[in-house]
Amino acid sequence: METAFAQMLPPVASDVAGNWDTLFLFLVGVSVVFFVIVVGSMLWFLIKYREKEPGQKVGNIVHNDKLEFLWITIPTILVMIIFAWGWIVYKRMVDAPESAYDIKVIGKQWLWQFQYDNGKTTIGELIVPEKIPVRLIMTSDDVIHSFFLPDFRIKNDVVPGMYTKVWFQANEQGEHTIFCAEYCGNAHSKMMGTVKVVSLSEWETFQKGKGAPKERPASLVEWGQQLYTDKGCFACHSVDGVKGIGPSFKGIWGKQEEMSDGSHILVDENYVRESIEYPGTTKDKLVKGFPPVMPTFKGLIAEEELNALIAFIKNLKE
Amino acid sequence: MSHDAPAHGSHDNYLTHKRGLWSWLYTLDHKRIGLLYLFTILSAFLVGGIAALMVRTELWKPGKVFLDPDGFNQAFTYHGSIMVFMVILPLIPSALGNLILPMQVGAKDVAFPKLNLLSYYVFLFGVILAVATLFTSGIDTGWTFYAPYSIRTSTATIMVVTGAFFMGFAAILTALNFITTVHKLRAPGLTFGRLPLFVWCIYATNIIQMLATPVIALTLMLLVFERLMGIGIFDAKLGGDPVLFQHFFWFYSHPAVYIMILPAMGIINEVIPVFSRKNVFSYWGMAGAVFGIAVVSFIVWGHHMFVSGQSETANFVFSLLTMFVAVPTGIKIFNWVATMYQGSIRLTTPMLYAMAFIFVFLVGGLTGVFLATVSINVHLTDTYFVVAHFHYTMVGGAIMAFMAGLHYWFPKFSGRMYAEFPAKISWFLIFLGFNVTFFPQFILGMQGMPRRYYSYPERFTNLNQISTVGSYLIALGFVLALFYLIYGLLWGKKAPDNPWGAETLEWKTSSPPPHENFIREPVVTHGPYEYQI
Numbered sequence: 001m002e003t004a005f006a007q008m009l010p011p012v013a014s015d016v017a018g019n020w021d022t023l024f025l026f027l028v029g030v031s032v033v034f035f036v037i038v039v040g041s042m043l044w045f046l047i048k049y050r051e052k053e054p055g056q057k058v059g060n061i062v063h064n065d066k067l068e069f070l071w072i073t074i075p076t077i078l079v080m081i082i083f084a085w086g087w088i089v090y091k092r093m094v095d096a097p098e099s100a101y102d103i104k105v106i107g108k109q110w111l112w113q114f115q116y117d118n119g120k121t122t123i124g125e126l127i128v129p130e131k132i133p134v135r136l137i138m139t140s141d142d143v144i145h146s147f148f149l150p151d152f153r154i155k156n157d158v159v160p161g162m163y164t165k166v167w168f169q170a171n172e173q174g175e176h177t178i179f180c181a182e183y184c185g186n187a188h189s190k191m192m193g194t195v196k197v198v199s200l201s202e203w204e205t206f207q208k209g210k211g212a213p214k215e216r217p218a219s220l221v222e223w224g225q226q227l228y229t230d231k232g233c234f235a236c237h238s239v240d241g242v243k244g245i246g247p248s249f250k251g252i253w254g255k256q257e258e259m260s261d262g263s264h265i266l267v268d269e270n271y272v273r274e275s276i277e278y279p280g281t282t283k284d285k286l287v288k289g290f291p292p293v294m295p296t297f298k299g300l301i302a303e304e305e306l307n308a309l310i311a312f313i314k315n316l317k318e
Numbered sequence: 319m320s321h322d323a324p325a326h327g328s329h330d331n332y333l334t335h336k337r338g339l340w341s342w343l344y345t346l347d348h349k350r351i352g353l354l355y356l357f358t359i360l361s362a363f364l365v366g367g368i369a370a371l372m373v374r375t376e377l378w379k380p381g382k383v384f385l386d387p388d389g390f391n392q393a394f395t396y397h398g399s400i401m402v403f404m405v406i407l408p409l410i411p412s413a414l415g416n417l418i419l420p421m422q423v424g425a426k427d428v429a430f431p432k433l434n435l436l437s438y439y440v441f442l443f444g445v446i447l448a449v450a451t452l453f454t455s456g457i458d459t460g461w462t463f464y465a466p467y468s469i470r471t472s473t474a475t476i477m478v479v480t481g482a483f484f485m486g487f488a489a490i491l492t493a494l495n496f497i498t499t500v501h502k503l504r505a506p507g508l509t510f511g512r513l514p515l516f517v518w519c520i521y522a523t524n525i526i527q528m529l530a531t532p533v534i535a536l537t538l539m540l541l542v543f544e545r546l547m548g549i550g551i552f553d554a555k556l557g558g559d560p561v562l563f564q565h566f567f568w569f570y571s572h573p574a575v576y577i578m579i580l581p582a583m584g585i586i587n588e589v590i591p592v593f594s595r596k597n598v599f600s601y602w603g604m605a606g607a608v609f610g611i612a613v614v615s616f617i618v619w620g621h622h623m624f625v626s627g628q629s630e631t632a633n634f635v636f637s638l639l640t641m642f643v644a645v646p647t648g649i650k651i652f653n654w655v656a657t658m659y660q661g662s663i664r665l666t667t668p669m670l671y672a673m674a675f676i677f678v679f680l681v682g683g684l685t686g687v688f689l690a691t692v693s694i695n696v697h698l699t700d701t702y703f704v705v706a707h708f709h710y711t712m713v714g715g716a717i718m719a720f721m722a723g724l725h726y727w728f729p730k731f732s733g734r735m736y737a738e739f740p741a742k743i744s745w746f747l748i749f750l751g752f753n754v755t756f757f758p759q760f761i762l763g764m765q766g767m768p769r770r771y772y773s774y775p776e777r778f779t780n781l782n783q784i785s786t787v788g789s790y791l792i793a794l795g796f797v798l799a800l801f802y803l804i805y806g807l808l809w810g811k812k813a814p815d816n817p818w819g820a821e822t823l824e825w826k827t828s829s830p831p832p833h834e835n836f837i838r839e840p841v842v843t844h845g846p847y848e849y850q851i
């Protein structure tokens with residue numbers, strides 16, 4: 001039972017996930033009992049009191065004070081217990097320890113951006129140390145999103161114009177999926193990210209700003225491919241020619257791209273760089289047939305990374 | 319009555335009283351208006367159902383099946399808004415309520431027949447306005463219209479929202495009409511303590527409609543102003559507050575959940591006693607529970623917003639208050655089951671639907687306690703767990719009960735019987751399909767699949783496919799129902815006046831009833847469920 005059940009819930013990867021699961025299990029137990037009582041007696045009555053001949057004798061019970069008292073008080077007491085237990089677990093989920101390490105989160109259509117105290121910024125990938133409480137201070141750049149980490153059993157809306165918070169303490173190293181749980185438009189279901197829980201020493205290296213915690217692929221193209229996922233380009237750009245929110249990268253290299261004012265620009269190193277750092281807001285910079293929704297990546301993508309992305313896009317030419 | 323009524327069994331009934339299309343479009347007869355509603359709502363149900371099948375088909379596997387993301391977002395938005403605003407909200411109160419309620423109180427018609435017709439056309443106008451957007455840029459906000467997305471999206475939000483505004487207005491007019499009817503037009507001897515519980519439930523619903531609907535109407539209008547004139551109310555970029563929209567929205571939409579479910583409970587209250595041949599267990603417990611639910615429904619809206627950024631104190635209060643919904647709901651469920659005890663149970667189609675209602679509503683109610691528990695809610699909200707939960711309560715609830723009521727009153731308003739055998743097959747398909755569709759969604763939600771997802775990680779594929787198969791079963795069941803009901807309507811066996819041996823007043827007149835319902839004004843001498851066998 002316990003294990004069959006554990007399969008239905010996501011892995012227990014944070015400090016409170018276990019508490020959450022216990023309460024959940026309790027609720028399932030209570031529900032099963034009530035379900036069996038109600039549906040069981042319904043079916044039992046159905047069989048026992050099925051009409052055998054028309055006009056057969058029926059009972060005339062319309063009241064039973066004892067019974068009615070019981071089915072009012074027992075549920076009332078039970079829901080009060082559930083409420084209190086639920087509140088205790090909730091307090092654990094929201095009250096971050098003083099010592100928690102703060103990371104800023106910005107949600108925007110359709111990617112997650114993380115800012116650390118050392119000035120670093122990552123996109124789509126949140127790097128956190130294991131066994132240390134981390135608090136996320138979140139806001140949105142456009143519409144409402146919701147930061148959802150199933151493995152940690154936490155979620156909170158990310159609202160424009162205000163800060164919301166969640167905190168957690170990851171149990172061990174590993175990777176966990178971040179979802180956006182509040183509908184936010186076209187690529188809502190692609191607004192995913194990863195939490196990467198690293199060891200304390202890796203965390204310290206990351207903090208000092210030396211060396212990315214992710215080992216870098218040997219070839220520039222492969223690295224570009226990795227960045228394409230990590231930086232969230234995949235939410236809007238495909239690599240197989242299918243038009244998404246933005247143009248597909250397939251085959252654009254070396255092409256004369258038509259802008260919305262009718263002018264043409266050659267897709268080369270400079271064009272790609274400009275597209276990434278200053279995505280089209282004016283008509284002569286905006287690819288024809290697309291809305292001006294690409295966020296700017298200026299300052300979020302290092303020089304070497306730009307090169308890798310360019311190599312990656314170049315490699316996709318037909 | 320003034321004129322010499324034709325003898326019982328004469329051919330004049332409300333369906334033949336006047337003829338021609340105009341006599342229908344301009345009718346003041348509550349029964350005909352009820353049928354107009356029924357026809358309009360079931361047409362909307364068809365559109366909403368097709369949208370649902372599109373959603374489920376697209377979710378067959380991750381990535382594209384046949385829609386692109388914008389098409390998918392529109393499909394679930396139309397599915398949700400049509401089913402909520404045009405189907406489940408008006409389905410029982412406006413369609414079956416109009417057909418049955420005046421007869422159940424022994425009245426010739428509603429208190430204000432012209433207002434009744436007006437409210438139908440206001441409703442129809444709203445429906446047309448909203449559905450017409452299918453031919454424009456469509457709408458992709460989800461049925462909740464959350465700001466600021468609804469303010470920024472390029473789709474036809476204004477038209478749909480205005481449509482919903484008109485539908486709400488129609489609901490207020492109908493509610494006013496019914497409340498007056500119940501107070502003023504009851505037959506002699508029909509004291510409040512002898513009212514059928516269906517009337518109690520519709521009455522409670524009407525009160526909620528009158529109090530809550532203006533709030534959503536104003537909210538939606540504020541949204542329109544913000545979109546049209548850029549007044550910053552909900553969009554933070556304009557200095558507004560997006561969470562405020564959610565407060566306004568749920569202040570209406572939580573009570574709306576009970577606008578959908580109380581009438582459903584009303585039908586179950588009629589069907590179970592009749593087919594158990596037993597007086598309902600605890601009449602006043604039932605009526606009291608309905609009002610308990612109605613009152614509590616106004617002060618729990620914040621349970622939709624536990625992770626929205628509202629304060630911890632609010633979360634505490636709303637979680638606590640929501641827990642109390644479980645108590646009157648439990649009372650009703652226990653009372654229904656107790657009514658069956660020592661009865662003489664006939665397993666007709668309405669009774670099957672009533673039992674299906676108890677089954678699915680129980681699951682919906684129990685999972686509601688999960689969601690009311692604030693910490694549990696954090697993980698489950700905005701996932702498929704919520705989708706499953708509200709389909710179990712609202713669809714399971716309202717649609718199962720509607721089907722129970724439709725079959726139960728079918729002989730009365732059509733004058734003919736439907737065929738039991740195909741009806742049972744169809745019941746089985748719908749009940750099975752319903753559980754196959756929505757039970758796996760509980761597990762998907764537990765595993766963390768968010769709602770309104772066009773695509774999903776590979777590991778959710780199996781459960782999604784089971785769910786999609788289930789939705790086809792439901793569709794099959796409804797298609798079958800369409801056929802045998804139309805057959806019954808046209809060629810079914812002639813129905814006796816009181817085929818089920820019921821005691822409420824609508825069965826004391828012919829089937830179908832005459833134009834003014836009763837030949838002679840009925841006099842009530844006992845409660846609604848005292849069966850003389």
Ligand SMILES: [Cu+2]
Pocket residue numbers: 145146180181182183184185188189191
């Ligand atoms: Cu989203």
Ligand SMILES: [Cu+2]
Pocket residue numbers: 571572575618619621622
């Ligand atoms: Cu609610």
